[in-house]
Amino acid sequence: MGKSTPSGQAGAETLPRRRRRAGRNEARAGVLFALPWMIGLAIFTAIPLVLTFYIAQARFQITGAPKWVGLQNYSAIWADPAVWTSAQNTLMFAMISVPIKLVLALCLALLLNRVTMLSGFYRTVFYLPFLMPAVAGSIVFILLLNPVAGPVNMMLQAMGLSPPDWLLDPKAALWTLILLSLWPLGVETLVFLGGLQNIPKDISEAADLDSPRGWHKLVWITIPLITPMILFNLVTGIIYSFQVFTQALVIGGTTGKPAEATLMYMVVLYRAAFRYFNMGHAAAMATVLFVVVLLLTLLIFRTARSWVYYEGESR
């Protein structure tokens, strides 16, 4: 079996055979190691996905048998103004918060990527909000942004600005959610910083020698080398912000107070499924979300080929 032959001619003879056997073993091991996940993928993802499409075409109230209604659920959500409002809010939220968050996280990572006495402290500070449970963070923001006694408006007033009523003014309420989403950017920063620190020292030093200007290095060396991290953060950021739920529920409740300004798509879906127990309606909404996210992701990955750099590709 795995007897190792001493060096010399015998070893040279058996090497290709051993390689082939090793390759076969490797392939078998590959399947075995991935097996639990493949089973999980089938049970918790693939099959439910198909079932969702099925439920979306049924009238289904958890109890009782589902009744086939064809595309009726889709026309119902098409006609539902709450769905439109929430879709609009969610899209606005994602389009504003994701780009700002990525830029902020990259800036923070760049700022953090140097060794000083306080590096550890800064790093800790920027990770901390990520550790804050979303419920707790949202509750704290309600207090922070209180128009009468909250410190934020008090400081903005002291600076001569006239801050909005973050929680009661429908025009400002979405920005409350955006601010809240920008606060925990520790993961994005962590991912970027990991990328920055993986840049080989010799490349970095060579760049320093080639051009004394910092931004040359940033644009031509640093950013290209961390494009995989940018892609990762961009895609996960968009997908997560389309699904924003907890913060919206804590701040706006199930009605998206004030005046449906914080009503998010997931909240409407949650209402449909678990308040009104209209599974068909909810499944149709989930399907629409799926299609939108799918198209967006395909678009990003389509373009990614031209701007993402992978080290050690084709393994």
Place this chain on the structure above:
Amino acid sequence: MKKTSRIAPARVAQTLVYHAVMLAISAVFLLPFYWMAISAFKNNAEIFANPVLWFPDPIRLENLTALLTRDDFPFLRQFANSVFYALSVACAVCFSCSLAAYSFGCLRWRGRNLVFGLTVCALLLPGIVTFLPVYLGWTKLGLNGTYWPLIAPFFFGDAFFIFMLRQFFLGVPRELMDAARLDGASEFRIWWQIVLPQVRTPLIIVGLFAIVYTWNEFFGPLIYLQDRDEFPLSLGLFTFQAARAREWSISMTGALLTALPMVVLFLVTQRLFRQGLASSTLK
């Protein structure tokens, strides 16, 4: 490490500006924490005092004691639930995801790219798209209202953590594995004795991430759990705040004590993070 005996004044100015900017940003990021912490030691009137009370005076401990005795917020019980929930998921994730990530990152087999592609798709799939049938399934099994639906799936793996770990597994030099393979080591042994020690730090990081994610997880518990005594902390805090919106001092104390374990955990394990980074750059 570079050290110069003579430091140019321009450099000093640059350093000062750097730290001034960083400290200002830090203050912004810390403000919510600070506000939460001081509000936990105020009563309601003091929380809404105008002008702002930047330091609680007097320091009130009654919120803390109230939290331990109120039945509408069984804090200790919910704390224990959260610990159980987070640790179970972290263990499950570390084990199951390191198996799959090793397969995707280090082993060559037919169909690998297809399955990994599906994994990435699963990662990108909004959770709600698969949630409803899974929920109906758990309900049918009679496990709605228990932690089974919240923990069991992680024993099969999790697309996010597999994706994350695979990035690290890709960095393990192939020669290491090939050498062991030619020496006749079994694939399991290669995984356990050669590859896992190489990714020890990423595994710890994944475990920590899993703990934080689970501690903060809200949607699953909100749907599956109905009994207040079964809630993890974040759901307990939410239901308390929703029902007792006026009792800000208790809500803030609850928020503080919900966040605190994660903060402490992070501060304690940060040394591990840094050790890991240091040892991986030594080479």
